[in-house]
Amino acid sequence: MPKARSMLLVGLAVLIVMAGFAFIRNLIDFPVYYAAGQSLRSGRTDLYAPDFALGRVMDYRYPPFFLLAFWPLWLLPYKVAAYLWYLLGIAEIAGMVFSIRRATRIAREKIRLWVVIGFVVTPYFVTILHYGNAHLLAIFLLFAACALAFNQKQVLAGLAIASAIAIKLTPALLLPYFAIKRQWRLLVAVAMLLVFIYIAPATYFGFAKNNELLKQWFEHVVVSQEFHEANGPINLSLKGQLRRTFSTVDYSQRVDGDVQYPAVNLASVPQSQIDRVWIAVSVLAGLTVFGLLVYISRRQRAGDDGKVFGETFALEIGLLICLMLFVGPLTSKIYFIALLWPVTALARFAFDQVTPQAKRVRSLLIFIAAINSVLPLLPGRWLQRWLLVLGVDFYVNLLLLLALGYVLLAMHRHAGSRSGEPQSSSPLTARTS
Secondary structure, X not given: OHHHHHHHHHHXXXXXXXXXHHHHHHOOOHHHHHHHHHHHHOOOOOOOOOOOOOOOOOOOOOOHHHHHHOHHHHOOOHHHHHHHHHHHHHHHHHHHHHHHHHHHOOOOOOHHHHHHHHHHHHHHHHHHHHHOOOHHHHHHHHHHHHHHHHOOOHHHHHHHHHHHHHHOOHHHHHHHHHHHOOOHHHHHHHHHHHHHHHHOXXXXXXXXXXXXXXXXXXXXXXXXXXXXXXXXXXXXXXXXXXXXXXXXXXXXXXXXXXXXXXOOOOOOOOHHHHHHHHHHXXXXXXXXXXXXXXXXXXXHHOOOOOOOOOOOHHHHHHHHHHHHXXXXXXXXXXXXXXXXXXXXXXXXXHHOEOOHHHHHHHHHHHHHHHHHHHHHHOOOXXXXXXXXXXXXXXXXXXHHHHHHHHHHHHHHHHHHHOOOOOOOOOOOOOEOO
């Protein structure tokens, strides 16, 4: 058995090394970073100019710190830099799996569980490796932060989540959760490192220029993102789904010529009204989720174990990740790699127990695994684009969001019903033999 495992690991390593040569041939986002790095090396400091990278659509959209942090890559030939970026992505995926295992205590031997998880999330990871997008780094840092927080390493967790926020702002949605859990050292570490990340590039650009660049970045990426939403990847958040379903989306206005997307709208409501609905539903969803988390936290503090994070920690983080993808202003397909955490948390609950609730969740996960493994294989460019604008991934995330809420409510309902019976076992926490 050890010999067979060693051979399997060697074979996997060879496959990863060889696959890298295929992935780097047609990367989409890493060439943008590399072109921006070359512009920086040439002495340019207008980071957010349309021609600083590869044009108005494929422009540089990260804070100045990101470009400086990877300066060594910009010194290398493109193919060497791209391959190292691919290997970094593989290491980040391994780190994500390691982090979620640390927070859920899942054994490697649970083959059925990992197979289902793989069928659900593998298409997203293949896509992001093809893109070479920095979102993979941000989600790895987010997962690492959560695992570190679970193991009471607050400062390191704060440093990791601050780095994730510096790359993608949406991980900041998890900060109120750590405030609910009274993780003040973690939050202070986040604040201090964010200040450092945003100020450190001043040593290269100068303080005045760095402040100007930060202002330009905020206006370019956060305030004025309508151009990129219209011309970038299909938006699979609630905002994008509402627009495609209830308003007319004019794909012919895309400046890159990528206009062959079918209309799926059921009505033609003005987008301004649609956006007001998006904001209202997002606020309601956020209040509901955080209200549930406050309720759970109070119940845990009232218990006898005195733990900061209870047995539902992974489920709670999974709920927040699904909420982040649901309410975000822009969620593209590659962002759904973050579903690895909520899917793993649900799978541990579903495959580790014999309760009716676990069986329902297990059936849901198997259904989603079938959807995510079969639909990408269906032939036809038009059909794949129709599935994309229809929002299959949006509904997958929504189902997982509802399933996580259902499991958390069910677990605490049963925990409350047995609060006076400390020796009895909850049907929701009964393990399989």
